[in-house]
Amino acid sequence: MPDSLAIRLLDWYDQHGRHDLPWQLNPTPYRVWISEIMLQQTQVTTVIPYYQRFMSSFPDVKTLADATQDQVLAHWSGLGYYARARNLHKTAQIIQQQHKLRFPESQEDLEALPGIGRSTAGAIRALAHKQYAVILDGNVKRVLCRHDAVPGWPGKSAVAKGLWQVAEDYTPKQRVDDYTQAIMDLGATLCTRTKPRxxxxxLQTTCVAKAQGNPSAYPEKKPPKKKPQREETMLLMVNEERQWLMQRRPEKGIWGGLWSFPVLEQDIVLEVYLAARGLKAQSQKALPPLTHQFSHFGLTIKPLEVRVSTTRVQEQHDGSSQWVSLPQGLPGGVPAPITRLIEQLKPATTT
Ligand code: SF4
Structure with missing residues (x-):
């Protein structure tokens, strides 16, 4: 059975699989790694332009390691899950310093790098090094859960353990790179989340979920838990020179290292906040709130546009707080909801 599954999958891949994705041409470990990280939680069509832009700025480990975090995050703006970009940068620096710019080849060495888990390490080994290795990304999980009608939520460690075993049993020793691409392609193109074809x-003749007539019941969903909701007032302070005060967010926490507007802490009064920075409000206007869903909580941003009368506010010595012209003067990467806010400001900056 395992062999027959691989054979059918490889035959299908030869005729219908995707063979010309940008990272499939010249699949070096570096190029495969960047694509695998970008493809986590993100669709191929979204990833392609980001990947091409990233590769033209950082064509190899050295250029990535030598870049600033701001430069790397600017190339990630809009892709979300920014820890991925920070980890890419850190990992490139580790490969430069500890591996003399040679990409590690063993599962253990790869998994020791920030942001590289078991499946990503397996994908790099299979696709770039052509070693026997097993992957279990979101697409593969979906295919295997359905094909074998695996019960339970794959986020549970006992279910995940069983799935890794299933994945290992089906992975062939020959053409492991093509098989890896094939099963990912099947999940992305036919065995899709909502409307499997x-x-x-x-695999239809051996697929248990198809025989049961309920493929969409697999994989089982995470048991529901109400997400906590948070609210933040964000200060869009603009000075007399039509510059806006922006801050780089701390490394830890949401949007770490990205640029955003300052947040007014709940127990601080606006006038006090401004006075502490040598500023005075001339006028203020509440803009429509916007919401953003993170994986573990929902955030409502309440933007407050405040015209201030002086630029005397201290810009931080480390450059983490700056008055900038928008949108052209952005000093680094910006999360998607802040980009939306900046777009709302455009008319004000051009009057
Ligand atoms: S037969 Fe349907 S459910 Fe089963 S693996 Fe194929 S597309 Fe997925």
Missing amino acids: CDDCP
Whole structure:
């Protein structure tokens, strides 16, 4: 059975798989790694332009390691899950300093690097080094859960353990790079989350979920838990020269290292906040709130535009707080909700 699954999958891949994705051309460990990290939680069509831009600025480990974090995050703006970009940068620096710019080849050495888990390490070994290795990313989990009708939520360690075993049993010793790409492609193109196209699938004759008539019941969803909701007042302070005060967020916490507007802490009165920075409000206007869902909580941002009468506020010596013209003067990467806010400001900056 395992062999027959691989054979059918490889036959299908030869005819219908994707063979010309940018990272498939010249699949070096570096290029495969960047693509695998970008593809986590993100669709191929979204990733392609980001990948191409990233590769043209950082074509190898050295250029990435030598870049600033701001430069790397600026190339990630809009992709979300920014810890991925910070980890890419850290990992490139580790490969430069500890591995003399040679990409590690063993599962253990790869998994020791920030942001590289078991599946990503397996993908790099299989796709770039052509070693026997097993992957279990979101697409592969979905295919295997359905094909074998694996019960339980894959986020539970006992379910995940069983799935890794299933993945290992099906992975062939030959053409492991093609098999890896094939099973990812099947999950991305036919065995999709909401409308699996079972009638076109090479695995349909052995797929248990198809036989049961309920592929969409697999993989089981995470048991529901109400997400906590938070609210933040964000200060969009603009001075007389039409510059806006922006701050780099601390490394730890949401949007670490990205640029945003300052947040007014709940127990601080606006006038006191401004006075402490040598500023005085001339006028203020509440803008429509916007919401953003993180994986573990929901955030409502209440933007407050405040025209201030002086630029005397101290810019931080480390450059983490700056008056900038928007949108052209952005000093680094910006999270998507802040980009939306900046777009709302555009008319004000051009009058
Ligand atoms: S037969 Fe349907 S559910 Fe089963 S693996 Fe193929 S597309 Fe997925």
